[in-house]
Amino acid sequence: MLLQDIPLFKRSLSRLGFGGASLSGEGGGYGFGKMDEQMAETLIKDAWEMGINLFDTAPIYGFGLSEERLGRYLPKEAFLITKSGVDWHPNMRVNMSNDPKVTEKMLLASLKRLKREQIDLYMIHWPDASVDIRRPLEVLAKYQEKGAIQHLGLCNSHPEDLKKAKEIAYVSSLQSELNIYQTKAFDLFESDWKNFFSMAWGTFDKGILTGRVTTDRKFDSTDARSWAPWWSKKEVARKIEQVEKISEVIKDEGISLTQLALHFNLNYFGVNSTFIGFKSRNDILEAQQAFLKPMAENKLQEIIKNCSDQTDS
Numbered sequence: 305m306l307l308q309d310i311p312l313f314k315r316s317l318s319r320l321g322f323g324g325a326s327l328s329g330e331g332g333g334y335g336f337g338k339m340d341e342q343m344a345e346t347l348i349k350d351a352w353e354m355g356i357n358l359f360d361t362a363p364i365y366g367f368g369l370s371e372e373r374l375g376r377y378l379p380k381e382a383f384l385i386t387k388s389g390v391d392w393h394p395n396m397r398v399n400m401s402n403d404p405k406v407t408e409k410m411l412l413a414s415l416k417r418l419k420r421e422q423i424d425l426y427m428i429h430w431p432d433a434s435v436d437i438r439r440p441l442e443v444l445a446k447y448q449e450k451g452a453i454q455h456l457g458l459c460n461s462h463p464e465d466l467k468k469a470k471e472i473a474y475v476s477s478l479q480s481e482l483n484i485y486q487t488k489a490f491d492l493f494e495s496d497w498k499n500f501f502s503m504a505w506g507t508f509d510k511g512i513l514t515g516r517v518t519t520d521r522k523f524d525s526t527d528a529r530s531w532a533p534w535w536s537k538k539e540v541a542r543k544i545e546q547v548e549k550i551s552e553v554i555k556d557e558g559i560s561l562t563q564l565a566l567h568f569n570l571n572y573f574g575v576n577s578t579f580i581g582f583k584s585r586n587d588i589l590e591a592q593q594a595f596l597k598p599m600a601e602n603k604l605q606e607i608i609k610n611c612s613d614q615t616d617s
Contacts, residue, residue, distance in 0.1 A: 306355050306592065308576060312476055312501060313424075313455065317358045317383055319570060319577050320591055322351050323505060324361030324370040326581035330526055331366025332396065336510070336581055337527040341373070348377040350585045354592065358383050360479075360503070360579050362429055363410055363417075364390040364398065371417035385479075386414045387459055388440065389429035402432035407440040411447060425477055425501075427457040437465040441472040448473065457501070462492055481506040482569050482578070483513060484550075484608065485543065490573055497573040504569045504578040510535070512543050513565045515551060519544055553610045557603075563594035567604050570595070 307316040327344050328335025339347075351359075359382050361370045371386060378384065388410040391399045399406075407428075415423065426448075428440060437458075447453050457477030458466060469475050478497065480489035482504035490497065490504070510529060511517045519541050523530035547561065554564060569578040582588050 306595070307357075310501060310576070313383070315383070317577060318356045320356060320566075320595060321358040321360055321503065321577045321579040322348075322356050323579035323581040324359060324374060325365045326583050327361070327370040327373045328366030328526070329369060331369030332526065333364045333367045333369075333392070333398075334362075334390075334528055335366055335370075335526055336529065337524055337583070339526075339583070344373045345377045347582060347584065348374065351582060351588055352379055352382060354585075354588050356588065357381070358385075358577055360385040360505070362387040362390065363414060364392070364429075367392060367396065368413070368417055371414055375417050375419040380420070383424045384418065384420070385425040385427060385457075386418065386423055387427045387429035388414075388444075389432065400430060400432065402428060402430075402435040402437065402440045404435075404439045404443045407443050408447075411444070411452070415452060422451055423453050425455045425457055426453045427459040427477065427479060428461070430460050431462060431465055437461075437468050438472050441469050445473040455501075460489065463496075466493075466496075475500070477501040477503065479503040479505060482572060482575065483507055483509045483565060484568055485509055485513075487572065490575075493573075495573065497575070502573065502576050504572070504575050507569050507578045507580050508562075508565055509543065512540065512547060513561055515547055515561045517544060554607060557607065559599070559607065560594055562590055563597055563599065564604075564607065566591065566595050567599040568608065571601055571604055 306318055308319055309316050325334050326336055327339055329339030359374060359378060361374055388407045389402050391406050391410055393399055444456055455476045456473050458475060459479040478500045482490050483506050508514045529535045569575055580591055
């Protein structure tokens with residue numbers, strides 16, 4: 305099923321979510337390549353018409369452009385997530401802060417860009433070691449009381465912050481990076497994930513797990529992979545080599561890399577939804593077909609173990 309009932313939110317949400325960083329385009333910030341206005345409009349409308357009703361964004365995606373595009377083209381009936389904590393200065397230098405004043409400023413700016421009176425789910429994007437998580441939560445709880453926020457959540461968090469956050473407000477949702485290479489963020493919470501609406505990002509590890517990233521692939525200036533320090537060529541090359549081995553393992557099983565990555569995420573700790581940075585209608589169709597193709601849990605674990613044996617050898 306592409307949709308799942310979420311009693312907490314009193315609605316059904318798609319298990320495949322739309323990752324809004326793909327809409328950043330020429331706006332810069334955290335984004336993944338060219339995406340002009342017409343492409344963005346078409347992509348958002350295609351995703352909605354194809355059954356995706358869960359959309360995730362953040363101000364840093366395109367320095368506000370992702371939010372603006374969703375505000376222009378996304379139906380109000382869609383479930384929309386945005387975040388605070390990764391701000392920027394006029395010179396576009398990124399400023400990661402959960403200072404309460406920054407939190408309030410970012411929330412109000414997001415409401416304006418998204419053209420909404422209420423955000424369905426508002427999350428604190430990243431922990432800030434210099435600010436007690438309870439301080440920004442106090443601000444957000446007040447706006448929740450005013451009706452500007454429906455639900456609150458934490459993204460890329462850890463158990464200690466979650467414990468503190470619960471003192472201030474009801475935390476309904478958690479979101480962290482998850483894929484075949486990265487499970488640490490989820491493992492920190494162990495089985496606690498089942499108590500929240502849980503979401504994963506990084507499904508394809510910035511494209512590596514689709515097999516489309518090669519050692520000689522070039523990325524344009526609007527793609528963070530062309531300049532970001534986290535895009536280590538040495539580490540990427542190592543992963544590409546592993547993906548090639550994984551492809552050999554699953555080839556005889558009739559399983560695609562996309563299918564493996566999706567089922568891995570959606571079977572991990574019972575994750576509710578996993579986000580994908582779709583760039584085209586074909587991307588959406590491929591993911592939906594891969595998701596709908598059955599894959600038994602024991603078979604998935606057997607393949608993952610086989611892949612691990614191959615990549616460790």
